[in-house]
Amino acid sequence: MSIPSMTKKKVLLAPVDPVHDVGLKMIRRALQERGHEAILLAPDLPVEEILREIARSQPDFVFLSRTLGYGVTETLARIIDLADFAGLREKTRFAVGGMAIRPQLAAELGFDRGFGPKTTVEEAVAYVEGRKLTERESGPSRAKRNLSSNYSYQFKHPVISQVLTELVARTSGWAAVRTSPGVKRALLRQKILQVTQRDETSPIPEPVSLMAQTPLTPEAPFSQRRELHELRRQYAQLAGGAIRAYYDQGDLPPKTRSLSKEELAFLTNLANKGKGEERQLHLPDQRPLIFVQYGTGCPFMDIAHIKLAEAWGADGVIHFDPSWGARAEGLLEGNLSHEEDGSILTPQNLAIIQSSLTRGTLWQVRAHRGLNTPETVVLAGELGADLTKINIAYGSLGGGTDPDRLVVDGYQSMKLAAAYGLPYDVVTNEELAGVPAHKALAGMLISAALGITLGGRPILQPLFAYSPEVMIGGQMDDNYVDFNAAKILALREIIDAPLWPGAPVGFLTQSEDRVQSSLATSLHAMLAASMGVEAITIASSDEAYSGGPISAASRVDTLRAVAEGFRFLGAARIQHTDRAREWADKMVHDIEEVLEKALEAGSLRDALYQGVLGSQEDGAYPGRAGRGTVREIS
Amino acid sequence: MSEIKKKILDALDVETFFVCENEEEARGLALGLMAEMGFSQADVVFLETKGPGARVRVRTYVHRPGNRYGWL
Incomplete structure (x- = not known):
């Protein structure tokens, strides 16, 4: 795009080096494309000759570049001194840049502007035009993007649509008249949060004042304190042993401690680190958005990892809770840290993490496959998360939770998510246990159809993974592209819904070698970009290392690799082979068959118990946690 | 803990290539190096033996989640 003629500038560019003039050539091209007059001198001219050329051509700007480090100060100081002496600086502004230049040095030498080694062409052009960088030039917008807004959620496959409608009706009919301790706790949690929010001296977003045992300040009215006490007492009665011990006696689980005042x-100091210095992974309108999982065990370490993920370009972060959270009835309270993977879900932990997020960062608060799913949706909704996660099939078949319990909890969670306006993802991680992709996708589609019927906006999470199915079947013997691509193609034939491959992409392709691991992640990310999906979750380069927590440096490795992948790929695309199309067609056919078998079984719960969506032979086992806790609503 | 170590967010990784005979020797060298540097609690994250020796990545955690962090 060119600029009005009256604002056109004359720019003289001079490399003060023997050969290093590539940067100035790039700037010349950009200036000329914008309609400016740009004159590039030959490299390594004597200082006097450069000054004679400036005097002759009378430019508005002089751009000098210097790559080599020797004699920098002396050479540039001499140019500035002579330009001053000759009166050349009255009309002309002098800028200098290049590998040997730091803005501080340029300022000390008296230049009007110094550009360091990471200067972009756009910055140089903006300087000539006397304007700030546009949003596109300066990097990605941090405005939050809605992953689900561009989709109709219409089913495109008539037979599958019909079968799903019937399955949803049967599943809803059964689940709507049942409840569980998890559902009851979620409703109590809503009330508890409402009571604490009524105490204006102790609002939820200021977690320091919300300590575990007394989430109200001493100034709170007695009636309010009594109400809270009663709600927590009721909550404790619905909680399991270890959680109840906390509410009754203040006992914390092993390896867990409260953070000190x-x-x-x-907190504020930590949350402000790195603000305003965000790297770009991709352009603002490019897909997919990049999510990273945090869950170091400690909210402070989480915040440190979140800040570096934001700084290195992640679009969103995912709260990852401890695996025992799936099997424990109830959630703790307070600002708690513990020494194992996964960060404890409490309102107060989430509040301090929420307060640290950069405004444009998407935040997913998820439950770990199990008994606290409805309450986690409440926490996500009340504490301002952008997304949550609701697993029914995976939680039942690979997560250890009883199918009946998770159908009831999942159903109520979907209603809660719809009420909060929270999109949620639906995963297919049972593939990692050995369940074939078409069965896992069928389970995901039943959950998604149920969620859509309840007014929600589910996001489908097919796996990009080297799963047991392909290890045995050989579908990835030649490449990792086709079978993963087939899942996307198949789903797109069935439904118009957002896709978010995970989690993380490249599962079971990454090794402990950080170069291999980062590259594997980046290539899977580029496949996701090529398939035009909405988002992906990425691993860290030590994801395959089981000897300790994920390290900050390893997160940077992978984020850098993905950024480089986006730079490499641009608008180009990875092309799958014809096998992907063939496998996609077969997958759609097989999904249809599985859904029809599920209908023959009865409803979603029957299909889960009877192995239709993943059998014991596949590696899926209906879980036991929460068995016998579902009750009909009288 | 030294003021420099306090600034390490979580882990310290050391990567190198040891000239050695086999994996066992490489592991011993890696852990020995870390011990010489004052890190007795170290673990090998990645090790691959080929040709004249082994590519190694060895790690120690200066701050684990739940610790009291020197950088806070």
Whole structure:
């Protein structure tokens, strides 16, 4: 795009080096494309000759570049001194840039502007035009994007649509008249949060004042304190042993401790680290969005990892709770840290993490496959998360939770998510246990159809993974592209809904070698970009290392690799072979068959118990946690 | 803990290539190196033996989640 003629500038560019003039050539091209006059001198001219050329051509700007480090100060100082002496700086502004230049050095030498080694062409052009960088030039917008807004959620496959409608009706009919301790706790949690929010001196977003045992300040009215006490007492009665011990006696689980007031006092400082210095992974309108999972065990370490993920370009972060959270009835309270993977879900932990997020960062608060799914949706909704996660099939077949319990909890969770306006993903991680993709996708589609019927906006999460099915079947013997691509193609034939491959992409392709691991992640990310999906979750480069927590440096490895992948790919695309299409067609056919068998079985719960969506032979086992806890609503 | 170590967010990784005979020797060298540097609690994250020796990545955690962090 060119600019009005009256604002056109004359720019003289001079490399003060023997050969290093590529940067100035790039700037010349950009200036000329914008309609400016750009004159590039030959490299390594004597200082006097450069000045004679400036005097002759009378430019508005002089851009000098210097790559080599020796004699930099002397050479540039001499140019500025002579330009001053000759009166050349009255009309002309002098800028200098290049590998040997730092803005501070340029300022000390008296240049009007210094550009460091990471300067972009766009910055140089913006300087000439006297304007700030546009959003596109300066990097990605941090405005949050809605992953689900561009989809109709219409089923395109008539037979599958019909079968799903019937399955949803049967599943809803059964689940709507049942409840569980998890559902009851979720409703109590809503009330507890409402009571604490009524105490204006102790609002939820200021977690330091929300300590575990007394989430209200001493100034709160007695009636309010009594109400809260009663709600927590009821909550404790619905909780399991370890959680109840906390509410009854204040006992914390092993390896868990409360963060001290001194530690919490450092929160603001930590949350502000790196603000305003975000890297770009991709352009604002490019897909997919990049999510990373945090869940180090400690909210402070989480915040540190979140800040670096934001700084290195992640679009969103995912709260990952401890695996025992799936099997424990109830959630703790307070600002808690523990020494194992997964960060404990409490309102107060989530509040301090939420307060640290950069405004444009998407935040998913998820439950770990199990008994606290409805309450997690409540926490996500009340504490301002953008997304949550509701698993029924995976939680039942690979997560250890009783199918009846998870159908009831999942159903109520979907209603809660719809009420909060929270999109949620539906995963197919049972593939990692050995369930074939078409069965896992069928289970996901039943959950998604149920969620859509309840007014929700589910996001489908097919796996990009080297799963047991392909290890045995050989579908990935030649490449990792076709079978993963087939899942996307198949789903797109069935439904118009957002896709978010996960989680993380490249599951079971990454090794402990950080270069291999980062590259594997980046290539899977580029496949996702090529398939035009909405989002992906990425691994860290030490994801395959089981000897300790994920390290900050390893997160940076993978984020850098993905950024480089986007730079490499641009608008180009990875092309799958014809096998992907063939497998997609077969997958759609097989999904249809599985759904019809599910209908023959009865409803979603029957299909889960009877192995239709993943059998014991496949590696799926209906879980036991929460068995016998579902009750009909009288 | 030294002021420099306090600034390490979580883990310290050391990567190198040891000239050695086999994996066992490489593992010993990696852990020995970390011990010489004052890190007795170290673990090998990645090790691949080929040709004249082994490519190694060895790690120690200066701050684990739940610790009291020197950088806070």
